[in-house]
Amino acid sequence: MPVLKRGDVQVWRRRTTGESMVRWFGWLIGIAVFLFAWQRISGATTWFFVWDAPRIANDIWTRATPPRWEYISQLGRPIWDTLNIATLGTLIALCLAVPVAFLAARNTTPSALFIRPVALLIIVSTRSINSLIWALLLIAIIGPGVFAGVVAIAIRSIGFCAKLLYEAIEEIDHTQVEAITATGASRWQVMAYGIVPQILPAFAGIAVFRWDINIRESTVLGLVGAGGIGLQLSASLNVLAWPQVSLILVVILVAVVISEWVSAKVRGAII
Amino acid sequence: MSDIALDDVLGKGWKKPPFVKRAWLRWVLIVGFVAYIIAAFATIEVDWGRVYIGLDRGWQFILSFTRPDFISRWGDIWNGLIESIVMTVAASVVGILISIPIGLGAARNIAPLPVYVICRGIVAISRALQEIIVAILLVAIFGFGPLAGFLTLSFATIGFLSKLLAEDIEAMDRSQAEAIKASGAKWMQWINYGVQPQVMPRLVGLSMYRVDINFRESAILGLVGAGGIGATLNTAFDRYEYDTAAAILILIIGIVMVLEYLSGIIRARVQ
Numbered sequence: 001m002p003v004l005k006r007g008d009v010q011v012w013r014r015r016t017t018g019e020s021m022v023r024w025f026g027w028l029i030g031i032a033v034f035l036f037a038w039q040r041i042s043g044a045t046t047w048f049f050v051w052d053a054p055r056i057a058n059d060i061w062t063r064a065t066p067p068r069w070e071y072i073s074q075l076g077r078p079i080w081d082t083l084n085i086a087t088l089g090t091l092i093a094l095c096l097a098v099p100v101a102f103l104a105a106r107n108t109t110p111s112a113l114f115i116r117p118v119a120l121l122i123i124v125s126t127r128s129i130n131s132l133i134w135a136l137l138l139i140a141i142i143g144p145g146v147f148a149g150v151v152a153i154a155i156r157s158i159g160f161c162a163k164l165l166y167e168a169i170e171e172i173d174h175t176q177v178e179a180i181t182a183t184g185a186s187r188w189q190v191m192a193y194g195i196v197p198q199i200l201p202a203f204a205g206i207a208v209f210r211w212d213i214n215i216r217e218s219t220v221l222g223l224v225g226a227g228g229i230g231l232q233l234s235a236s237l238n239v240l241a242w243p244q245v246s247l248i249l250v251v252i253l254v255a256v257v258i259s260e261w262v263s264a265k266v267r268g269a270i271i
Numbered sequence: 272m273s274d275i276a277l278d279d280v281l282g283k284g285w286k287k288p289p290f291v292k293r294a295w296l297r298w299v300l301i302v303g304f305v306a307y308i309i310a311a312f313a314t315i316e317v318d319w320g321r322v323y324i325g326l327d328r329g330w331q332f333i334l335s336f337t338r339p340d341f342i343s344r345w346g347d348i349w350n351g352l353i354e355s356i357v358m359t360v361a362a363s364v365v366g367i368l369i370s371i372p373i374g375l376g377a378a379r380n381i382a383p384l385p386v387y388v389i390c391r392g393i394v395a396i397s398r399a400l401q402e403i404i405v406a407i408l409l410v411a412i413f414g415f416g417p418l419a420g421f422l423t424l425s426f427a428t429i430g431f432l433s434k435l436l437a438e439d440i441e442a443m444d445r446s447q448a449e450a451i452k453a454s455g456a457k458w459m460q461w462i463n464y465g466v467q468p469q470v471m472p473r474l475v476g477l478s479m480y481r482v483d484i485n486f487r488e489s490a491i492l493g494l495v496g497a498g499g500i501g502a503t504l505n506t507a508f509d510r511y512e513y514d515t516a517a518a519i520l521i522l523i524i525g526i527v528m529v530l531e532y533l534s535g536i537i538r539a540r541v542q
Contacts, residue, residue, distance in 0.1 A: 030364075037361040041417045044354070044498065049414035057412045084311045091308075128527035129520060130491045132403065133501075136508050137516075141329040143321040150315070193287075220403045224494065237407065249404065256399050 060242060067247035075232060075251060081146050082228035082255070085221065086214035089153025094207055097158050101165035108169055108195065119162075127159030131217045135226040146227035153214050153221070160213075161206050168202035169195065204270050212263035219252045229255075332513045339521050340514030344507070348519055351500035352526075355489040358420045358499055362489075363482045365421075366428025371474075373429060374436030375462065381440060390433070397430025402488050406497040417498030424485045424492075431484070435477050436470065443469045472541045479534035486530060490523050 002016040015023070049056075102108045104119035135152035142148055172195060180194035222230020229248060236244040291297040341348070376382045376390035402423055409419040443466065451465035493501020500519060507516040 033360060034364045037357040037364075040354070040357045041361055041421050044416050045418040046414050046416065050418065053412050060408075060411060080314065084315060087307070088311055088315075124528055124531075125524050128487060128524050130487060132491045132494060133504065133520075136494075136505065137332065140325075140508055140511070141332065142325040143318060145318070146315050147317045147322070216401055220401055223403065223407075233404075252401070252404070253399055256401075 063242040064246035066243070067250055068241075068243035069247065071244050071247050072251070075229065075248070078222075078229040078232050079251065079255070081149075082215070082218045082230075085146060085149040085153055085218040085226075085228050086211060086259075088150045089218070090157060090207065090211045090214050092150070092154035093157030093161055093210070094203075096154070097161035097165060098203075100158060100162040101169060102191075104162060105166040105169035107172070107174070108191075119166075123159040123162050123166075125159070126155055126157075127163065129156070131156035131221065132224055135221050136224050139225050144225035144227075149218060149221045149226035149228055152226055153218055156217070157210050157214060161210055164206045165199065165203060168199045168206075172198045201270050205267050208263045208266045208270075212259045215259040216256055219255065332517070335513040335517040336521070338514060339518035340512075341518045344503070344512070344515045344518075347503045347506075348500070348515070348522070351493065351503040351519075352522060354417050355486065355493075355499040355501075356526075358417050358424060358489045358492075359482060359486045362421050362424030362428060363478070363485050366425040366481070366485075367432060367478050369425070370429045370432035370436065374433040374440065375466075377433055377437035378440035380443075380445070381462075381466070390437075394430050394434045394437070397426055398434065400426075402427050403491065403495060406492050407495050410496045415496040415498075420489060420492040420497035420499055423497060424488060427488065428481055428485065432474075432477055432481055436474060439470045439473050440466060472538075475541045476534075476538040479530075479537055483527065483530045483534060487523075487527060 002013045002019075004011045004013050100119050100122055103110070103115050104123060106112065106116070109116045109119070131152050134155050135148060138148040138152050142151070176198065177190060177194040180190050185193065218228050218230075220230045220233075222228045222232070223234045225231070229252065233245065233248045233252075236242075236248060289297060291300060373390050373393055376386045377394055379387055382390065405426055406419060406423040409422050413419045413422070447469060448461065448465035451461050456464065489499045489501075490504070491501045493499040493503065494505050496502070500523065504516060504519045507513075507519060
């Protein structure tokens with residue numbers, strides 16, 4: 001225990017002198033980095049606009065309220081599209097994520113040296129690029145529309161689902177697999193009766209969780225032209241129709257809350 | 272012995288138990304699901320001719336990953352990257368600093384009810400609003416530039432970190448906190464010596480994870496004018512300069528991988 005001696009009296013201290021020096025330098029470097037970052041941000045900012053911000057915010061608020069409720073009649077189709085983008089995207093992603101996860105898990109991969117790194121690369125690269133960027137890319141390739149959104153969501157979700165799934169596969173109870181193998185089951189039978197039942201709850205949980213996230217993400221995909229309610233949002237923003245913007249934001253908020261509620265209920269029922 | 276009598280002796284063959292136990296619920300789910308899939312596919316319009324034409328362009332893009340062009344737009348890429356990193360650092364620091372008091376306030380076993388309700392409200396708002404939508408609003412209010420992106424990321428960090436921190440505090444061991452309180456500690460000392468050591472490892476881990484997410488998000492904020500590498504990437508796509516786009520994507524993936532690796536090391540050391 002670090003103790004400070006002052007004459008005969010020993011005083012308790014939390015850290016030794018060396019430890020506090022290291023911490024002090026850590027804080028110094030951290031604060032220096034932060035100040036540098038802040039300086040760059042502040043250098044790239046037009047401060048006049050910032051001082052003017054409260055007035056602008058107030059102005060936008062008065063323009064945006066009350067929302068134009070009758071506009072909701074035109075939002076039915078975009079909401080349906082958004083739901084489709086999220087659901088179909090999740091389904092496609094799950095179909096592709098399962099094989100990738102089995103190839104990436106240490107205990108099921110056919111080759112830890114060659115195939116596992118490829119599977120991990122697929123997981124990292126699809127996961128680290130946002131679905132908006134995937135959408136941007138796919139619109140350039142297959143043209144704007146709902147289909148580009150579905151594919152963008154699907155690609156983005158592969159990495160997420162495969163990562164969680166392969167971690168679940170690596171954590172399975174090995175004795176059950178051993179028992180199935182001991183009955184003389186083939187490789188596929190071991191998979192179907194030894195591994196799949198153990199990861200099925202995790203799989204269902206991941207699917208619903210990702211569907212919830214995808215509902216959120218698909219609401220904004222339209223901003224780059226990939227269909228859904230984001231298209232209406234972007235169109236309304238472009239013509240500065242603030243009452244429509246506020247209505248769309250309310251609709252998105254409700255959709256997000258409902259999807260989160262559904263996902264929490266389903267996950268609660270499974271686990 | 273007849274076949275039926277033999278069956279009686281042997282018993283029925285084993286069948287895999289179904290995942291959903293109640294039969295009617297299982298059938299309703301299956302039928303509903305199939306009906307939804309048919310409806311969804313029927314309403315998605317895919318222009319296969321356009322997709323076919325686009326495949327060639329997609330192949331060009333995939334090929335461009337083998338010869339990424341870092342050089343011809345290096346100035347733009349470098350500025351965008353630095354801006355993204357600067358936004359990430361500043362927003363993570365500010366977001367974490369703000370989310371600690373809010374996290375304390377959102378933990379039911381520490382905060383009184385009025386504080387709890389207010390803090391949970393802040394968390395709910397921050398989590399329900401998408402980063403990109405917040406960014407659109409903040410760009411409209413504060414003008415173009417990294418300040419809007421910085422504020423967006425800080426706001427998103429607060430919702431994420433406060434919620435998880437509050438859950439961790441609610442799950443902490445109460446006897447330790449009680450022991451500190453019994454020694455006559457003041458409120459600050461109680462938090463500092465009774466609560467903080469218990470939640471610190473998880474807080475560090477979550478913060479690192481959030482830095483990772485913030486960097487990924489900062490890559491898309493540029494699409495709506497909130498600074499960062501996204502603007503450069505968008506321009507590269509618009510001008511069909513796939514070589515440059517591939518270079519930017521490779522850089523993003525690389526940085527995310529490095530961050531993930533670093534956060535793994537730090538989390539392993541803290542826990």
